[in-house]
Amino acid sequence: MPPLLSLDHVFKSFGDPADPLHALKDISFQMRRGEFLCVVGPSGSGKSTLLRLIAGLLQPTSGVIALDGDPISGPSPRVGIVFQTSNLMPWRTVLDNIALPLELRGESKARRHQIAREYIALVALDGFEGHYPHQLSGGMQQRAAIARTLVQNPELLLLDEPFGALDALTREYLDQELLRIWRLKEMTVIMVTHAINEAVWLADRVLALSQRPGVLKADIPITLPRPRTEAMLTHPDYLTLVKTVRNHIDRPVIQKPTP
């Protein structure tokens, strides 16, 4: 079966072409349909840039990113992205925020509200349809943001540190929810995170990026059985995998102040 997503020698740099800032260097990998991939790396390793390239929000400086063999030239309904902050529109209710993609597509109000309600139920926000984002907790806002992305039924879901700003308990709960939705919707997922534990617990494969310019340092298969349970968090195999991933990640460079 051909891969769903393939990256072939992708480079990305920003700024002045004479003195560019290299964000990503020679990234190549493939993903099969249904896979759950986590990308880890230190700050400034170009993780977010990688997701924005796959989402079609940025164009690679060179190299090709292809979905089902077709190069990605811009945002498409087949690829959905969730950002680090929920980015909900503060003047829209939860229902109208989640229905936004359908509204942009020109669906009737009745139809888009009907579909949006299904996804509100999927992310367990029932009863909050009429609330405004500022009335929700951070975790609920992120769930609404995920529902907004899922409402266009993407084949590939990109998550850019979606739970990074939340407390540990909420984060664990939402990780479990994410796995449930992933199984239910049979999606393909790429999630960027800086939490190695989270990556190992969630993913089928973990990619480790180096510090800038981001190069692919390791592609580690996670052989833990599914469904993943909380009991696994103390299992020796899990701990070994966490250690393996950790060994591939650069220590952050502390800049010493120059006198």
Added chain:
Amino acid sequence: MPTSTSPRPPATRFTFSHNPRSLRLIRILLGVVSVLLFIFLWDALVRWQDYPAFILPPPKAVWGKLLITLADGTLWRHASITLAEILGGLLLGVTVATLLGYLLAKSPLLDQLLSPYIVALQAFPVVALAPLLVIWIQQPLARTILIAALVLFFPVLVNTIVGLRSVEPELVAVMRSLQATRWQIFIKLEIPFALPVFLGALKIGATLAVIGAVIGEFVGSNRGLGFLINLAQGLLDTPLLFVALFTLALIALGLYGLISLLEYRLLAWKRAA
């Protein structure tokens, strides 16, 4: 812990003042009392100092003048002209300022090209241009509309630019990832995002339009409340002057109130708690 278990005062004690309806009633009552008190003090001052009517007319004289000017149509004729100038100036000034503001917010090149003039003109007292416009434009209505539009133009322009520039790039990224068209981003993101700042600008614009209209009439017009004020001054008809002043204040307040109401309606989501 004693502090956390100490009983709160019963909430019912405060229901009267916390009930929004009775709160509004109290506010209206206080407003009426304040106006009555003002009229009473004004009357008392005139009686105490025994001012002649051309210095400070008693409230009764102004009231009488109001009834006369209302009955013979004088007040309405002048007020309607001024109102038309204010609304015309507001429409013209806000439209042009918003359109230009949008272009400036979106085009860095245009911004660099024009911003020196905008900064310079912002510091410049636009009303000083009024006599020049009397020479250039013969038609008093068109001229006054233009002066009103000029006076409110820069504050509205600057607010529009600030409002549009504050649109979060991440929200634009969300819209782009959802394959929104340029037009959809404008309608569904930029307009609602800039709306609070724009409505604030509209409020400032409305009060400035009143100033602009009066100045336009001062420098050369034979109709309008500004003209009436000038005329009353020449005739030493101070009651008439007061009638014109109060009418102007009423127009300005009415406009401000209308925009506040619009704001209240459009930004209702902010009050959801």
